[in-house]
Amino acid sequence: MDNEPTQLAAILRTEEVTKIYRSGSVAVHALRGVDFALYPHEIVVLLGESGSGKSTLLNILGGLDRPSSGRIHFRDRDLTSLDDDALTEFRRAHVGFVFQFYNLVPSLTARENVALVTEIADDPMRPEDALDQVGLSGRLDHFPSEMSGGEQQRVSIARAIAKRPQILLCDEPTGALDSKTGVTVLHALVEANRNHGTAIALITHNVGIRRIADRVIHMADGRITHEDRNATRLSPSEVSW
Numbered sequence: 001m002d003n004e005p006t007q008l009a010a011i012l013r014t015e016e017v018t019k020i021y022r023s024g025s026v027a028v029h030a031l032r033g034v035d036f037a038l039y040p041h042e043i044v045v046l047l048g049e050s051g052s053g054k055s056t057l058l059n060i061l062g063g064l065d066r067p068s069s070g071r072i073h074f075r076d077r078d079l080t081s082l083d084d085d086a087l088t089e090f091r092r093a094h095v096g097f098v099f100q101f102y103n104l105v106p107s108l109t110a111r112e113n114v115a116l117v118t119e120i121a122d123d124p125m126r127p128e129d130a131l132d133q134v135g136l137s138g139r140l141d142h143f144p145s146e147m148s149g150g151e152q153q154r155v156s157i158a159r160a161i162a163k164r165p166q167i168l169l170c171d172e173p174t175g176a177l178d179s180k181t182g183v184t185v186l187h188a189l190v191e192a193n194r195n196h197g198t199a200i201a202l203i204t205h206n207v208g209i210r211r212i213a214d215r216v217i218h219m220a221d222g223r224i225t226h227e228d229r230n231a232t233r234l235s236p237s238e239v240s241w
């Protein structure tokens with residue numbers, strides 16, 4: 001399935017977003033004016049050298065951080081003007097996050113880790129169903145220490161999709177995994193995109209992964225330098241890195 005995102009209204013959009021981190025007299029310009037849009041149903045891969053601003057942009061898109069200047073819109077809503085409680089509510093209702101190091105609670109089983117999220121969501125999946133969707137129905141009562149890295153990452157994806165978010169933001173989701181295991185993780189993300197139309201923005205250092213995307217955004221020195229559009233998306237099992 002390939003989409004024509006430009007014909008749809010953006011689900012998330014930044015306008016001239018900058019981010020300056022200050023510590024003492026040192027100022028780091030992490031973002032220098034970024035205009036980015038994420039469209040419903042699409043998969044976007046963000047590529048760029050270390051320090052180019054990818055994680056900063058992703059965190060700002062997901063309401064984990066605020067820009068120094070510029071605006072962010074979620075559909076027609078200006079997120080920049082929200083107070084902290086309203087921003088947290090936006091995140092909770094609409095955004096799933098997947099990070100490189102799974103962030104699972106070690107003392108909870110796979111099912112309980114997912115339930116942590118579903119218990120506070122409006123219209124969640126059952127944890128069992130979310131885990132089934134990532135191929136882990138046989139691991140419901142396993143603790144993180146009893147699972148492989150790829151399985152733990154799939155639990156974190158189940159946790160992210162269980163609240164049926166419209167947006168999934170993934171920061172190096174395969175960064176800690178070998179490529180075969182990474183493929184199973186990417187499959188779980190692509191399935192969420194196919195089954196629920198979840199828009200996905202995914203940071204990676206593995207350029208091979210760009211082929212699973214509709215669009216590839218290249219960043220350097222706090223800016224988007226250019227964008228490529230893939231004519232067709234490849235299945236994760238067709239890419240290698």
Ligand SMILES: Nc1ncnc2c1ncn2[C@@H]1O[C@H](COP(=O)(O)OP(=O)(O)OP(=O)(O)O)[C@@H](O)[C@H]1O
Pocket residue numbers: 021022028029030048049050051052053054055056057
């Ligand atoms: N909390 C922070 N305080 C100060 N500087 C920061 C902070 N977070 C990021 N930076 C700086 O902002 C710049 C952009 O960082 P960012 O993590 O967004 O880059 P990145 O492209 O995601 O890098 P990587 O691929 O290594 O994860 C870097 O120079 C980084 O050192």
